[in-house]
Structure formats: structure tokens, C-alpha cells
Amino acid sequence: MKAIELLTARGHENIVAQNKSTLEITRENHLTRHGDCILAVALNRGFRDFADEFKSILREEDARLTIIFWVDDEKEVVEASGSPDLTFAHPTDMVIRKSNYTCDRTLAIKASKAAKDFPRQLVAKLKSCQQRVHITLIAERIGKS
16 A cells, blocks of 8 residues: 655755754744754645545554655655654654654654765755755555555
């Protein structure tokens, strides 16, 4: 079983993408340089807008999430896992973590990349407030048809 969510966001002049363990996308428009895990702001949708099927799949033990960031013609892919502990409760923030930690901001865990792992040329593009970012989230149960 598979479910897909399509998001749009934009860059911001204060994006630094230096965090070694997480990456974040947010509905917030404002960003300070202390938000070193944030890759995109002004998301058009939040957790509450996601289909129940999408959230249900990600709450399974065998759930995988593929996150695809499209910035102009560049693509960056992150693979992560779901968890029964996901609440999808935060109104603005979505965090993808390399660790197993979950809270109301967590979208996925055991990620293959954090913000620091993104190519620097892509991060440079994300420093523009005019830069559009398209994000595709693909949730699927591994091992189930």
C-alpha cells in the first residue's frame, strides 16, 4: 500500500542546513540562523492536511517514507522510516530524524540524511526567499502488497 502527499514551500535567506541529525520543513515564514536543520519555509500544508491513509501507513512498524526535494531541476532524496509512536500533532513543523526519537513534530525517523548532508549547491539555492521547493512524500508499507 502506498500514499503520496505533495507539498510546496520556499527558501529563506537564513537557511544554513548544518544540522547533523535532523532536517525540518515548516509552515512558518520567519527563520533565524539558529534553525540549522530547516530546509524550507512557508509550507502550503501541515500534518492536519494529510490524508488519514498516509498517516496510518506511517504509523506501521514496516513503514518507509521517501522524501523527494525538487529545487529547480535538482532532486535530493531522503529515505526514512515510520513508527507507531508518530502523532502528527504539530501545527507547523515537520522534522525528519536520523535517530529513533519521536515527538509531535516528527514526520519520520531513521533517516538516510540530515540537513548537513544536502549538497551545498542546492542549499545555496534555498537561501533565496524566491526559490520554490516542491516536496513529494511517498509513504509505503514494506513487505505488504
